[in-house]
Amino acid sequence: MSLWQLAARNLWRSRRRYLAYVASAATAVMIYFLHSALIYHPDVQGGVPDSAAAFVARGLKAANVVIAVFSFGSLLVANAAFVHSRVKEFGLLSLMGLSRTQLLTLILVEGLLIGGVALAGGLAAGLLFLRLFFLAISALFPLQEPIPVYAGPRVWGHTILVFGAIFLVVSVASLRAVVMKNPVQLLRARRQPKAYPTFSRWQAALGLTLCLGGYAWAAVPRPMVVIVGVVPVTVMVTVGTYLLMRAGLVAALAWLRRRERIFYRPGPFLTVSHLAYKIQENYRALGTVAVTLAVILTAMGTGLSTYVVFVQAAVDNTPMAIQLVLPSESDAAAAAARVEAVLEKHGVAGLTYRKLTTRTGKLGENAVTLAPYSLYATIERPRGETLPPVKPGEAILIHPYIPPGGTRPEGPKAAELTVGEERIPLQVWDDMGGRLLNPLPADYTLVLDDSTFAALVERTPAAERLHLALWTGPGWKGRAMEQALKELGPYFFRTYFTGSGPLPFSAKLDAYLGAASALGTVLFIGLFISLVFFAAAFSQIYFRLFTEIEDDRRYFQRLGQLGMSQKELKRLALGQAAVIFSVPFVVGVVHSTFAMQALSTLMMRSVLHYGWMVAAAYLVLYGVAFAGTAQLYWRSLRPGLVLRGA
Amino acid sequence: MFVLQAQGLTKIYGSRGQVATRAVDNLSLEVERGEFLGIMGPSGSGKTTLLNLLATIDQPTAGTVIIEGRNTATLRNDELALFRRRRLGFIFQDYNLLDSLTIRENIALPLVLDRRPPAAIRARVEEVARQLGLTGILDKYPYEVSGGQQQRTAAARAIVHEPAIVLADEPTGNLDSRSARDLMEVLTLLNQNGATIVMVTHDPFAASFCRRILFIRDGRIYSELRRGESRPAFFQRILDALALIGGETDESVAVGGA
Ligand SMILES: Nc1ncnc2c1ncn2[C@@H]1O[C@H](COP(=O)(O)OP(=O)(O)OP(=O)(O)O)[C@@H](O)[C@H]1O
Ligand SMILES: [Mg+2]
Numbered sequence: 001m002s003l004w005q006l007a008a009r010n011l012w013r014s015r016r017r018y019l020a021y022v023a024s025a026a027t028a029v030m031i032y033f034l035h036s037a038l039i040y041h042p043d044v045q046g047g048v049p050d051s052a053a054a055f056v057a058r059g060l061k062a063a064n065v066v067i068a069v070f071s072f073g074s075l076l077v078a079n080a081a082f083v084h085s086r087v088k089e090f091g092l093l094s095l096m097g098l099s100r101t102q103l104l105t106l107i108l109v110e111g112l113l114i115g116g117v118a119l120a121g122g123l124a125a126g127l128l129f130l131r132l133f134f135l136a137i138s139a140l141f142p143l144q145e146p147i148p149v150y151a152g153p154r155v156w157g158h159t160i161l162v163f164g165a166i167f168l169v170v171s172v173a174s175l176r177a178v179v180m181k182n183p184v185q186l187l188r189a190r191r192q193p194k195a196y197p198t199f200s201r202w203q204a205a206l207g208l209t210l211c212l213g214g215y216a217w218a219a220v221p222r223p224m225v226v227i228v229g230v231v232p233v234t235v236m237v238t239v240g241t242y243l244l245m246r247a248g249l250v251a252a253l254a255w256l257r258r259r260e261r262i263f264y265r266p267g268p269f270l271t272v273s274h275l276a277y278k279i280q281e282n283y284r285a286l287g288t289v290a291v292t293l294a295v296i297l298t299a300m301g302t303g304l305s306t307y308v309v310f311v312q313a314a315v316d317n318t319p320m321a322i323q324l325v326l327p328s329e330s331d332a333a334a335a336a337a338r339v340e341a342v343l344e345k346h347g348v349a350g351l352t353y354r355k356l357t358t359r360t361g362k363l364g365e366n367a368v369t370l371a372p373y374s375l376y377a378t379i380e381r382p383r384g385e386t387l388p389p390v391k392p393g394e395a396i397l398i399h400p401y402i403p404p405g406g407t408r409p410e411g412p413k414a415a416e417l418t419v420g421e422e423r424i425p426l427q428v429w430d431d432m433g434g435r436l437l438n439p440l441p442a443d444y445t446l447v448l449d450d451s452t453f454a455a456l457v458e459r460t461p462a463a464e465r466l467h468l469a470l471w472t473g474p475g476w477k478g479r480a481m482e483q484a485l486k487e488l489g490p491y492f493f494r495t496y497f498t499g500s501g502p503l504p505f506s507a508k509l510d511a512y513l514g515a516a517s518a519l520g521t522v523l524f525i526g527l528f529i530s531l532v533f534f535a536a537a538f539s540q541i542y543f544r545l546f547t548e549i550e551d552d553r554r555y556f557q558r559l560g561q562l563g564m565s566q567k568e569l570k571r572l573a574l575g576q577a578a579v580i581f582s583v584p585f586v587v588g589v590v591h592s593t594f595a596m597q598a599l600s601t602l603m604m605r606s607v608l609h610y611g612w613m614v615a616a617a618y619l620v621l622y623g624v625a626f627a628g629t630a631q632l633y634w635r636s637l638r639p640g641l642v643l644r645g646a
Numbered sequence: 647m648f649v650l651q652a653q654g655l656t657k658i659y660g661s662r663g664q665v666a667t668r669a670v671d672n673l674s675l676e677v678e679r680g681e682f683l684g685i686m687g688p689s690g691s692g693k694t695t696l697l698n699l700l701a702t703i704d705q706p707t708a709g710t711v712i713i714e715g716r717n718t719a720t721l722r723n724d725e726l727a728l729f730r731r732r733r734l735g736f737i738f739q740d741y742n743l744l745d746s747l748t749i750r751e752n753i754a755l756p757l758v759l760d761r762r763p764p765a766a767i768r769a770r771v772e773e774v775a776r777q778l779g780l781t782g783i784l785d786k787y788p789y790e791v792s793g794g795q796q797q798r799t800a801a802a803r804a805i806v807h808e809p810a811i812v813l814a815d816e817p818t819g820n821l822d823s824r825s826a827r828d829l830m831e832v833l834t835l836l837n838q839n840g841a842t843i844v845m846v847t848h849d850p851f852a853a854s855f856c857r858r859i860l861f862i863r864d865g866r867i868y869s870e871l872r873r874g875e876s877r878p879a880f881f882q883r884i885l886d887a888l889a890l891i892g893g894e895t896d897e898s899v900a901v902g903g904a
Contacts, residue, residue, distance in 0.1 A: 562730065
């Protein structure tokens, strides 16, 4: 039998143990491949440099570096663990006459075989999802036309080269575990009954202090404190997690063990003792997975919060479905007619046209655009209530930004309005319910009573008047509107934009789509990277579970002989696996909750619920992966349980 | 009435091209309620295999095991498990202790599985531990105690729930003569209180506590001895029978015959 056959047979025998490892490596390959397909796409390479696709491709390039580095690190650790878990087997092989060179070749060949399978699997999956990936890109981003599917030789070459190198280095590095040892040392690695983990109260207390301290710091409601805390809190909580996963868990289980009422029942009795027994060999994996999950949840929670908050801000900031700012009365009339015609052509409904001839002035420090109360009272605004009518000598100042705290009106305060040479004393109420008009150079809006307003505009020289055409209403969204805007926007910019002064044309939908696609890109790329991290984290616990399957089988076999039925054993085995899987997830969720609390402080609004949403999505993913793993685990465990009929 | 019956039991190991071993070969036996039965025979004669078949933790190739009048082949899986848990105590040749449990917890396991109240469990565990000299090591783990202590723990676990049938596979194999005597006295007491005991042993001294001894060779019953007279006389007859049966038992006589 050749070494290749021996290696292939070894791998096949322990295929279930390697499954998650191969799957997570293949996930990394697949995502790297998909990203490369866009990065090297001819439309992106030779296309418009600042197009949305080029923007996405730049992000993906950075993402690929992260993925390659992370994959390298986690595969290195995982592969070393594999070889380590089989040292005894290698010792037996060398006693049976395999030379050192042959043994090393065998291990190398095994590593390369696994790498090859992962690479092939990843590329196959990549090819399978290629069309879907390009569909998603085209759907998510406002591109002129969908990008055609592409996977040229550079994509293949690049992926194979990078991951081939990674697998090669990882396989060579794994030889370390064996290369310096003689057969006797290898055999001695045989597992003796494990020592029961002792724990130090001191470590448990320190771990708890570090985590709680980090939480407290993150929960301080002062942005400066939070910003200063980012690095120290991350370090504190990470170190605390590892300490808690060992000393803390052992302490908690030891405590449970002394509670006879809880402990002396079949489930707790066996589960608690067995988990305590296994902690020594598993706490590192549990800690790593908890921290990785916390990072994933926090990153995605932050991405989602940023997306929602900023897209909302963009929409709030542009209340008018369409706003034209034109130099003269006649231009305004012609433009309004043109817009109405184009809207009608595309079948846009649900918009009302308003005309506003106005001027600017200064109220104290602030440049203001004037508006009549009748307009203010009839235009829907993002937040807040419309204030009661103003009399001559009174005014309402509308602030351009909605303060995070709330939208409560204040006033009145005495202030002086300067228009041209005129100075008008006013009693001014503040309205923080968001803009009335789309952004203008004079960014505050001052609402006057209709007659004062009309008289002021009347006295304004023609050159200083601003002619606004406004469309408001629920019809601002939709496919038809998008088409209409594509026709209108470029025309008005071409015709009226002078390089300075107010934008001649602005639209709510444009603002919305602009924000959504820029932030959506970040979210999209983050999602892909997080999947690689997620797969790697999951495969770590999976590997721990399957590494100990021989011990577990002996354990359950004994319990079977002592009179536990097959059904009870299954429940016990899956229950124990469920606890092992859920501990790091719960810890990760708690960590990320405090991170989201800190983010809430920074964003000055609560974003906790976005964190919960992300956690819920990953819980589903985790649950599905666990369900599959549990089935596989039980199927691998069962044949060894010598029970009736086995 | 017979508490345990085996009819035509056969167990063949090793299929698929390898040489098959008939570990137990068409063997029948009957055990009466309250009996103290010994099984002796050379190493490899099939004693452990037979005991496993009787305990229903192994499946015979042919033949039936009838426990308390019920054919085990017709019992459901969970019924069998319940039987093993409630009615049966098994002292394994290799102890079969759980490494993750302390000595105390190992002994308590059958009671916990049976959902007895914690206070009752504690009291009963301490009582058995006292009988078997384990009181001082109750909170240690199996790998922290000697082979003999592990064996006594296995014995304690097998009798802690006062089972109707105790199957013991070489329960004194690792014990000095004093501990062996203590254990045999505990088993005898249990037997006097009504438990049926089937014990495999190489040790003629331990065997002399039995009421009846079956000698097994190559998976078949070779001969049978019944104790009528005093124990020392019975002990002599066991030695004679062992000399007759030959095989590897000779050395174990030298070791265990003290
Ligand atoms: N799992 C197994 N697979 C194959 N053969 C087995 C197995 N278990 C036992 N045997 C064989 O069956 C025969 C009887 O074994 P068994 O363990 O019942 O002997 P024993 O009488 O208990 O011996 P000892 O006194 O040494 O414990 C032996 O030849 C043994 O090699
Ligand atoms: Mg035996």
